[in-house]
Amino acid sequence: xxxxxxxxxxxxxxxxxxxxxxxxxxxxxxxxxxxxxxxxxxxxxxxxxxxxxxxxxxxxxxxxxxxxxxxxxxxxxxxxxxxxxxxxxxxxxxxxxxxxxxxxxxxxxxxxxxxxxxxxxxxxxxxxxxxxxxxxxxxxxxxxxxxxxxxxxxxxxxxxxxxxxxxxxxxxxxxxxxxxxxxxxxxxxxxxxxxxxxxxxxxxxxxxxxxxxxxxxxxxxxxxxxxxxxxxxxxxxxxxxxxxxxxxxxxxxxxxxxxxxxxxxxxxxxxxxxxxxxxxxxxxxxxxxxxxxxxxxxxxxxxxxxxxxxxxxxxxxxxxxxxxxxxxxxxxxxxxxxxx
Ligand SMILES: NC(=O)c1ccc[n+]([C@@H]2O[C@H](COP(=O)([O-])OP(=O)(O)OC[C@H]3O[C@@H](n4cnc5c(N)ncnc54)[C@H](OP(=O)(O)O)[C@@H]3O)[C@@H](O)[C@H]2O)c1
Numbered sequence: 001x002x003x004x005x006x007x008x009x010x011x012x013x014x015x016x017x018x019x020x021x022x023x024x025x026x027x028x029x030x031x032x033x034x035x036x037x038x039x040x041x042x043x044x045x046x047x048x049x050x051x052x053x054x055x056x057x058x059x060x061x062x063x064x065x066x067x068x069x070x071x072x073x074x075x076x077x078x079x080x081x082x083x084x085x086x087x088x089x090x091x092x093x094x095x096x097x098x099x100x101x102x103x104x105x106x107x108x109x110x111x112x113x114x115x116x117x118x119x120x121x122x123x124x125x126x127x128x129x130x131x132x133x134x135x136x137x138x139x140x141x142x143x144x145x146x147x148x149x150x151x152x153x154x155x156x157x158x159x160x161x162x163x164x165x166x167x168x169x170x171x172x173x174x175x176x177x178x179x180x181x182x183x184x185x186x187x188x189x190x191x192x193x194x195x196x197x198x199x200x201x202x203x204x205x206x207x208x209x210x211x212x213x214x215x216x217x218x219x220x221x222x223x224x225x226x227x228x229x230x231x232x233x234x235x236x237x238x239x240x241x242x243x244x245x246x247x248x249x250x251x252x253x254x255x256x257x258x259x260x261x262x263x264x265x266x267x268x269x270x271x272x273x274x275x276x277x278x279x280x281x282x283x284x285x286x287x288x289x290x291x292x293x294x295x296x297x298x299x300x301x302x303x304x305x306x307x308x309x310x311x312x313x314x315x316x317x318x319x320x321x322x323x324x325x326x327x328x329x330x331x332x333x334x335x336x337x338x339x340x
Contacts, residue, residue, distance in 0.1 A: 002040065002082055003340055006031045008071045009100035009315045011056065017253045019056050021317035024072065031103055039083040041094060041104045041111075046333040047075035047126040048309075048318040050249050057254060072100040072315070077115065077125045088114075095125040100315045102335055113286065117294050127160050127330030128297065128304035129290050131279055135246065136164035137289040139222060139277040140172075143244045148173030150219035151238075153210075155201075155229050156249055158185035160330035163193045164293075165222045167302050170194055174220070177213045179229055181325045188328055192305060201229045210236065217241075225250040231261045243274040249323070305329025311336060 005028055013023045034040055055073050058065050066073050076098035080088050085108050088094070096111035098104040115125045127133065139161075140146060152169035156162040157178025166176045166189070178189035178198045189198035197213035199206060210232055217238035223230050227250035234243070251257065267274060282289070296302035307327040309318055315333045322331055 001340075003031060003042075003103060005029070006101055006103045007312055008102075009312065010071055011066050011068055014058060014065070014068065015053075015056055016255070018323045019053055019319045021320065023056070024316035026312060026316070032105055034082055034084045034105065036084050037086075038105055038107055039080050039085040039088045041076075041078045041098055041106065042081045042337060043076040043078040043098055043102055043104060044335055044337070045077045045123045045126055046100050046312070046315055046335065047077075047130070048315070048322060048331040048333065049074070049131065050247060050319075050322055052319050053323075054254075073097060074100045075112070075126050075130060076100070076104070077122050077130075078104070093118075093122055093125075095122075095130060100312070100333075102312060102337070112283075113290075117290075120294060120297060123306060123308075123330075123332055123334070124297070124304055126332055127306060128164055128302065129293055132160035132330055133164050133293045133304075134282065134286055134289040135277070135279045136161050136168055136222075137293060138279070138282045138285070139244045139246050140165050140168050140220070142282075143275050143277055144169075144220040144222065144242050146172040146174050146220060150174045151177065151214055151216055152220040152222065153177045153179065153214065153218050153233055153236075154195075154222045154224070155179045155233075156224040156247065157195060157198065158188045158193070158328060159224070160327075161246065162222070162224055163189070163305060163329060164302070166193050166195050167296075169220070170196075171296065171301055175216075177210070177218075179210070179225075179233070185325075185328065188305075192303065201225075201232075207232050220244070222246060227251055227258065227260065231263075234261075234263050234266050237266060237270050237272050239270050239272075241270055241272040243272065245274055245276045252323075307331045309333045 077095040080092040093115040152174045158180040178195040186198040189195040224247035226248040
């Protein structure tokens, strides 16, 4: 049966710094009738990304900000429940930029892909087989260019991207060192994600702990945080090190960018390379990454961890949850449609 009502999370106030639940509101609206060329998706999982902070920020970024009153932009995964679109049929599993809402009426353009991995959970298409895994794969292979024996250091190592980078680097034969916040996440890095060493950046001994964990220096640094963590790592880079600039999770307010140690001397002395990474540059190669990641999942070489929040009511506060570091792995919101 086609549902009549949709619940959506809309932006009501533009945040400065980390978006909080109070910046959003959940509204209910009718689901419009499908026109020719449209389809209706029942969203089952909503993604939560650190990048959503940028999608809400009015200052210059790589995407236009979400407008006040609009449904929050996000990846979501779900099932097609009605279709007047030639490429999609009822029952297809899809993922794409479908928004923080229970149902999406779309012309198909926001859909990134049909999810064809029927043996793997649909939610994985938002994490290890989605933006996080694909980011880890291309950032590491294209910019990091790992070689067996390299030491690879990763920040936000217990998170979705970081845990994947660590595991892919291990598969490539590297020594892997994860940086994360707190002893519980350190254990997670070692015991679940198989890092060779894990260092707590919140500890007073962070700098000496990192030195002990990287006795041969750092060949690749996958940087998801910027800030103090990166200042410490950059001091340990080796000749011809590669620094992947992938995220800035430690910088709370982009309008008040902190000044820090200058890194030019380290780059120069070590003939090192630092390069920004944007997943959007690799959209045309998405399937290549998904195929390889799915194969590693099936063989057990790669594991994926999820932190699941239940119900759309949890979505407005979920970005702040990420920035408090409360997630162990990919943060997603599961929608319950059982009562419909
Ligand atoms: N460039 C791209 O195309 C691209 C694509 C996808 C993701 N990314 C970036 O990749 C990074 C990780 O994304 P994700 O989705 O995998 O998120 P995630 O790592 O699952 O979650 C974010 C993590 O950031 C850490 N964090 C929060 N505040 C911090 C602070 N002040 N200092 C240091 N760490 C802090 C927390 O881990 P701890 O508890 O360990 O601190 C938190 O769990 C983000 O920076 C994101 O923007 C970039």
